[in-house]
Amino acid sequence: MSDTQTIESLVKQPYKYGFKTNVEYDYFPKGLNEDIVNMISDIKEDPDFMREFRLKAYRHWTTMRDPLWANIKYPRINYDKIQFYSAPKKKPRLDSLDEVDPEILETYEKLGIPLSEQKMLAGVAVDAVFDSVSVATTFKEKLAEAGVVFCSISEAIKNYPDLVKKYMGSVVPYNDNFFAAMNSAVFSDGSFVYVPKGVVSPMELSTYFRINNEESGQFERTLIIAEEDSYVSYLEGCTAPMFSSNQLHAAVVELIALDRAQIKYSTVQNWYSGDEKGVGGIYNFVTKRGLCKGDYSKISWTQVETGSAITWKYPSVIMKGDHSIGEFYSVAVTNDKMEADTGTKMIHLGKNTNSTIISKGIAAGNSQNSYRGLVKISPKAANSRNYSVCDSMLIGDRCGAHTFPYLEAGNNTSSVEHEATTSKIGEDQIFYLQQRGLDEEDAVSLIINGFCKEVFKELPMEFAVEAIKLLGIKLEGSVG
């Protein structure tokens, strides 16, 4: 077997998390119209402002078209055939984990993401989202002591309507783009975090998302607000079971950092990406944006994207406050027929703002992996700086890596630096490592982990280990 063939056989490991949990679902009609939006509002018992927000978004959505500019190809989505809301039928009481549907808990166990004592001992509060309704929230009390609010967005709408009203849609407006408008109309649940002035969150906040109902879309909405001088680190990880029909996911995440606040948002995404022939897999259209509203604030995105048939995702930072900082660290892995068009937007509005982009794309199989990034320095953002690195690695000769950087420097006191490389995983590198006694699989994994190191080191320790595991599953057997 030639080296290329061997590498390809290594990357063709079957999806390990492809199982389906049997939970019954309430009937909910397919398609999207005003009645559907109202039904969702009824189910969620929305206050008026929320219902109006949804309807306004829906009405705007009907005037919009799917964005077609990205370097991805997929059949047009028939929105009439999508079920825009689903929830587990048995809604467990939230008093303790023992009361959670054992099958749901088992699902998490299978994923190696135990919603259990170990996790809590590790100091991670888990707000588990199973399909659209939160089923368990832990560590709430401890967070409450510190004054940190970490709950589902549904609870936040009920309990903190003023905060939601003030901030929801302030970073990603309801009419921002096609998928954001859709999400604004039909979002079912998601997470809400509020960190008060001067508070450092006593633990890393972690949410695991999961799509489980065939033919159902999942529309998460996350809102994180960090008040002056606060700090929070938020972890998001997702997997999905194996299905043959495509599933749509359109999430919106909004982050707001006030003066001197810092938000660190980390994602490890391993949704089902379809089979070798490109059948099935998640369509992932996400709008993630952070606003550095205050001076000296900082927002940092770290993402490890290993799944989904289609990825359309550009976590961005608007640096409005002077001296604010935006960061984007990304590893995107594509294999088989996956297509990813992902990157970031760094919008410099304040003076002395600073952004960093480190993007690592790995393409294998017949996949297409594109980086798309905008760095915009406005005329008023004097003395601002951006530094971008976009590296691509190709495995085999049937995949593609593309880089689309857009740079706009609006003044002459700022600087923008962009570096890009494309490399093939070399036979010589593999032979060198094999000659040192590592088998081919370990050699490949060592090279890939080396390639992604700058990104992995930005992840919280425990997440970094998971990320390396996910890359292992995606690109070889196990990573040492």
Add this chain to the structure above:
Amino acid sequence: MLTIKNLHAEVEGNEILKGINLEIKAGEVHAIMGPNGSGKSTLAKIIAGHPSYEVTQGEIIYEGEDLIEMEPDERARKGVFMAFQYPVEIPGVSNSMLMREAYNEIQKEKGLDPLDPLEFEDYIIDKLNLVEMDQKLLDRNVNVGFSGGEKKRNEILQMAVLKPKLALLDETDSGLDIDALRIVSEGINKLNTKDNAVMLVTHYQRILNYITPDFVHVLVNGRIHKSGGKELALELEKHGYEWVTANTEVNGEAK
């Protein structure tokens, strides 16, 4: 330790080795010399198992086992080491991490416990002195930004760490200045014991001023045309490679 019989090998249909016979015993140092394109580096790579070359005839027996059937990593774990002519860069992987991984693979093969990072650090410090290398190079990424001389020294450092039975040194002397050549050669000499063997592939005689070979073989156009003791290298230096082919054109091979 190593017996090569009638070895023929090709790359992309071109025959490069045309019937090599060679016997290397424990404790011996063999120098393989020859002009550019003679196949001497190919010989080292084939023993190490480089995937670009195809063995079409003959056999390579190492410690009683057929090497041709083994993956390169299996050969490495059994004690075959190659110091590369062009050491490869591995971005993002620290030098010490690679060496520890490699060392522990061999420990595993021997049924011994792997060393943890702290134990390994203690182990490797001694080895650094051998090639007069700065400890800082351990934290740098494998060969990334290394000078030519540092890369070659790094290869010998790895040899010192992995303690191979059979070391294949592929033009380790090329591109070295006189001081680096001395350091590298002295390192190799210190690693040479009665239990291991060295096959030194070189274009020039100058490294043999530091490392005394037991045997010198002259490889031209895929065949060993002449073999002899260390004095053969000096004769070559005097007369050039054409002198060898002129004397052996009828028989084709020596030995």
